[in-house]
Amino acid sequence: MATSAYTDGACLGNPGPGGWAWAVAGGRYASGVEDPSTNQRMEIKAALEAVRALDGELVVVSDSTYVVNCFRDRWWEGWLARGWMNKARKPVANRDLWEPLIELVRGRGDVSFRWVKGHSGDLMNDLVDRLAVEAATMQQGRSGEGRPEALGPADVPGRAGSTGGVAAGGRADADRSVGPGSRDDVPVGHLVAVAGHRPPELGGYDPNPVTERVRNKLVEILAATAEIRSDLVVLTGLGLGAEQLGAEAAAEAEVPYVAVLAFPGQDSVWPEAGRRRYQELLAGARSQVVVQAKAPGTKQQAGIALGRRDAWLARHADEAVVVWNRQDPVVGRLAHSFQDALGETEVWLLEP
Secondary structure, eight states: OOEEEEEEEEESSSSEEEEEEEEETTSEEEEEEEEEEOHHHHHHHHHHHHHHHOOSSEEEEESOHHHHHHHHTTHHHHHHHTTSBOTTSSBOTTHHHHHHHHHHHHHHOOEEEEEOOTTSSOHHHHHHHHHHHHHHHHTOOOEEESSOSSOOOOOOTTSTTOSSBOSTTSSBOTTOEEOSSOGGGSOSSEEEEEEEOOGGGGTOSSOOHHHHHHHHHHHHHHHHHHHHOTTEEEEEOOOTTHHHHHHHHHHHTTOOEEEEESSTTTTTTSOHHHHHHHHHHHHTSSEEEESOSSOOSSHHHHHHHHHHHHHHHHHHOSEEEEEOOSOOHHHHHHHHHHHHHHOGGGEEEEOO
């Protein structure tokens, strides 16, 4: 039977004093520190130390899409092929941790990764969260067997100085929702909204050459913009199609993204696979804005709520990227609304 090792990382600020932890239910646990560090570094370090410490078939369970997606989507193959450069042709961040972890996982051949939603009531995820926060706060690690005694408090997503991730793909402040109607809802930074076509106009619901080309172009645009604007933040509604491609591209370009949701539970009618991917992307967001606090009762009300969300984006974004084939009138109206609000020069029109 495979051993499941839960891992987590924490950081008081980003960068700031960091802590990492791993634990096996009813078995061993360990935590450690690094100062200064980042959320992403501590997530990788936790996985690395678990793989180093535990023999036999192993499942690393993490709430970091940054860690899990590297192996699930085999990002590391591209990194190695490009000489440790990402798709944006920039050096891979945290190579000093990624390289030994990838080498160990490849060499062993018995390690897999599974994502778990953070702050969702999972007892083991909560345990390693508390261990990592304790390590980051006290700057002292510990190890042992069984359940650790005198566990400190869990991370509080969204609070000032939270250990929740602020870099794309790290453990996110995704449990923090802020309601409509206040300037305080608006994320800080240079905000770029990504929107556009749904899957039928992008080659279908499954991965295909069209979505791959769009994602790669989005990565290129975001990476180039990040070179100019170090405070770049992507805004995405996380709808199927262009919006989710925007979140994936932001994570790949190592740019933080914020989920701007039309209403809570907008994935409730989606198929299971779509809901699972939505939750993964939501967990990777720096934070979320919920434009309408109450879920709509009809399709017509849902359409109105989506319109409010689009208006919110046009009102607060600094730039926009709209994936549009220049034929669909609905996406065309969205593109023109961004142009009216931001100016034509601030809107990228990306043909799929």
